[in-house]
Amino acid sequence: MMIKQELKSVLKGIDQSNGLPNRNYTDNIQYNIEKKLLIFDQWAGVAVSEDIPNVGDAIPITFVGVPLLLLRNEKRELKVFLNVCRHRGMILINKPKNVSGAIRCPYHSWCYSKNGNLISTPHVGGPGKNIHKGINKEKLGLLEIKSHIWQNIIWININGNAPAFENYMTDAMKRWSDFNQEQFHGGEDSKFQLKVKCNWKLAVENYCESYHLPWVHPDLNSYSRLQDHYNIENPGYYSGQGTLLYKQIKGPKNVKFPNFKNLSEKWKKSAEYLAIYPNVLLGVHKDHTYSIILIPKGPNKTIEKVDIYYSKKITDTNLRKRNTKQWKKVFKEDISVVEGMQKGRKGIHFDGGKFSPVMDGPTHCFHKWVASNLLTEENNLHEK
């Protein structure tokens, strides 16, 4: 009951509400509840298409405890399956590889096509008999996870119960429709990962807001000041911030990255940063975009996977490296505050905190999404 009241308090207007209570950041049981309601029931980001570039590439990944297999089939389509054999539940693929023929289970050699169809079952009907009437191959393909690619991200809905991706993501897709064009990953020098000792939600919350800019990112603030930023809130879907004065990185002789094609007037000066609930943080600028996928590793551990994209394949390598370095510096500057907030959640009398009614709108928007999803389940339990 107390839990319900605390969550209801989050749903109040921003000037009345408190933030989510400590347990939502520290408690194992709560983490597992949120795993289902906030990640498995939603469209979550798991990887980027650049991670699986070639036909036959098979990448095993454990996402929030679930063993998944990312696979590119002969038609170059990206498929996501459970990385689990339909016979006795053996893990099919242990490390990234390129599969030229079929995917063979190392245990009893059942084989699957790159589309996930079960194609052979040696000796299943006894020695020398590779079929049996009780084994219907058509019904025993790999278990597929609903997936969709947008902004180079592989989004998955593990529980298969979310609305169709295009319907769910309509507003975000519309908002950034100008960037719905080919984007080229910068390659090895344009990806990195950071390990942070905090709950994944704190990384979302910190990303949403620009309030911390003057103190946590003094360099960034020197050319992109607090007063040049605006809040973005789309309750139930995403929140974030934008800047009205994006300053493009430049190399010697004023060399710049080429801009994306046919951008509208707004993007000449603006850049935007959205946290798409639950776990994808995106940034768009006229000359490059990036994504950060948050991979929760427990209540107080998260991996941030960063990938940067450009409008053309060949860009200035040095400038590209400088851009990566610049973003890495900014994202590293955030580590001490997200980890500090995580430690703060051990403060037993902390009440979730008081939002600035003006500056913390995007964070409150995210908290409301969390609380309402958790309360929906609670209501369902009461009705049962």
Ligand code: FES
């Ligand atoms: S568990 Fe895969 S073939 Fe037996």
Ligand SMILES: [Fe+2]
């Ligand atoms: Fe920051």
